[in-house]
Amino acid sequence: MEPRVRVHRLAEQVADRIRAQIISGELADGDPLPKADELIRRYQVSAPTLREAMRILEAEGLITVRRGRLGGAVVHRPSPANLGYNLGLVLAAQRSGIGDVAAALRHVEPACAALCAARGDRAHTVVPRLRELHEEYLASIGDLPTVVGVSRRFHEALVSLCGNPPLIVLAGALEALWSSHEEGWASRTEPRGVPLSQREESGAVHGRILELIEAGESEAVHQLVAAHLASAQRNPQPVGSLAIDLTLLRELMLPPGEAGEAY
Known part of the structure; x- marks a missing residue:
């Protein structure tokens, strides 16, 4: 048993050092890790130890191992989407449904919108991005999957621009979890499933949200976003199904790997 314990401890040490480089930004999102031979030389470990370290980092969502002849590993900085994936797994294990995620968002997203409106720098940090997205929404309103996205x-x-880092991470994980389901649902739905008039109504509300944030009306935008979510959220699963779809989580949140062996 002792050799196996030693390998595991060495693998954790290698994973710790690479993880620290990712967290610090020394390794940027999308950067490739050095090839296995170089990492083995750098850390003075065996191939099995390096493979175990790679498995640890991949399980944490910090790398994607691309397998096969041209394989290697690509860095992924931690993100709300990563947290959303793990949150989805926990909620699924607890038999919690996607409707519960929607209910949570009805509480936290209005608070984020209110914080956006309270930002003193909102004119150049919040409003331009929301206006860009609102104009894109109106331009693509005839294409259901595109407009849902x-x-x-x-x-x-509304979450990512609120200015509060912990809330951005926590609410962002919920948003990522909900978005993966709603966009998957939209791709399977006929355009007539959401009438154009309903899409136009949502676009008008988005415009009003933008106006209230620009004017700094925190309380009013909180109320409007809460009301909008209560009326606009719909179950993105087939009728009668409320379960969290783990397939959608995997496909839409985590980069896919390829078959084979790299490390």
Whole structure:
């Protein structure tokens, strides 16, 4: 048993050092890790130890191992999407449904919108991005999958631009989890499933949200976003199904790997 314990401890040490480089930004998002031979020389470990270290980092969502002849590993900085994936797994294990995620968002997203409106620098940090997304929404309103994606980005921006890092991470994980389901649902739905008039109504509300944030009306935008979510959220699963779809989580949140062996 002792050799196996030693390998595991060495693997954790290698994973710790690479993880620290990712967290610090020394390794940027999308950077390739050095090839296995170089990492083995750098850390003075065996191939099995390096493979175990790679498995640890991949399980944490910090790298994707691309397998096969041209394989290697690519860095992924931690993100709300990563947290959303793990959150989805926990909620699924607890038999919690996607409807519970929607209910949570109805509480936290209005608070984020209110913080956006309270930002003293909102004129150049918040408003331009929301206006860009609103205009993109109106331009793509005839294409259901596209407009749903733009709508989700608008709502995600209300979170990501609120200025409170812990809330951005926590609410962003919920947004990522909900978005993966809503966009998957939209791709399987006929355009007539959401009438154009309903999409136009949502676009008008987005415009009003933008106006209130620009004017600094925190309380009013909180109320409007809460009311909008209560009326606009719909179950993105087939009728009768409320379960969290783990397939959607995997496909839409984590980069896919390829078959084979790299490390």
